[in-house]
Amino acid sequence: MNESLDFAVPLWVWVTFGGAIVAMLAVDLFLHRDDHEVSFREAAIWSAIWIGAGLAFGGVLWAWQGGEVAATYYSAYLIEKALSVDNVFIFALIFGYFAVPARYQHRVLFWGVIGALLLRLVFIFVGAELLETFFWTAYVFGVFLVYTGWKMAFRHDEPTDPDRNPMVRLVRRVMPVDPNYHDNKFFIRRDGKRVATLLFVALVAIEASDLVFAIDSVAAVLAITTNTFIVWASIALAVLGLRALYFCLAGLLKRFVHLHYGLAFLLAFAGAKLILSETPVGKLPIWLSLSVITLTLAISIIWSLIATRDGGGDAGHGGGDAGHGGPPVNAPAADRAD
Secondary structure, three states: OOOOOOOOOOHHHHHHHHHHHHHHHHHHHHHOOOOOOOOHHHHHHHHHHHHHHHHHHHHHHHHHHOHHHHHHHHHHHHHHHHHHHHHHHHHHHHHHHOOOOHHHHHHHHHHHHHHHHHHHHHHHHHHHHHHHHOOOHHHHHHHHHHHHHHHHHHOOOOOOOHHHOHHHHHHHHHOOEEOOOOOOOOEEEEOOEEEEEHHHHHHHHHHHHHHHHHHHHHHHHHOOOOOHHHHHHHHHHHHOOHHHHHHHHHHHHHHOOOHHHHHHHHHHHHHHHHHHHOOOOOOOOHHHHHHHHHHHHHHHHHHHHHHOOOOOOOOHHHOOOOOOOOOOOOOOHHHHOO
């Protein structure tokens, strides 16, 4: 089985860590209570804060449990952070498709991140329990990750229409939807009835698209370790920086034309790692995982930047108005929401 790195995690540690996450989210929400448009400078500062918190927590684990645990955490954190970049492309597509005003995008992402954290928490405990109980689960997860990596590498430019998302279509079937924005409200009252606004539809699209990302990322991190505390800590601290990451990278998405190849390779590598853990080859050393993740990201980012240094970023992964291709984003939001 893959590295479990069993060590006792007292209840108060779980509670303290959870409390710290809630506190950071509360501060973030308070500072954005006026729904102002997030500038690049503000996003960069927040990105530095979130990344600093993630790196610092690895130092805490190093002092508490030693270098192997810390290295495992950093590997899990790095692969989750890398896969988070793919979420950014989808965010750009959805915000462009629904023409979400810039000042309300942080609110949508804030509640989207809350849902992402809860979804991943469930998947972590279910996935870890399956891997620990049934050895063949490693083969299932492994094949799934390899297939997902292959699909990401060779089918990444297929158009994606948020309006065809099953969850978005379900919302429009179960409740009336006003195809307009009403300030920062997700719901309004009309003739005594509760009506969803277009902002809520955009939020549902964000949450629904994250479902697949959650399965991918949790499975990939579980390939590093099945220790639920390390998995949860690495994923939570990586996901918390998603909002700031989006506002930092939104204007640079067209430069990352080859990054999806690196992410695809990392998913396939995680899948192969899971499969090998249940063969005579056994567990791959953590230093190898960390080295592969770091080198893959460096190569794919540098390759992308070199390929687009002369403004050639209109093709590939970052092509189109919103990053992933899909429907045009310049039509009026009300027309698309009917």
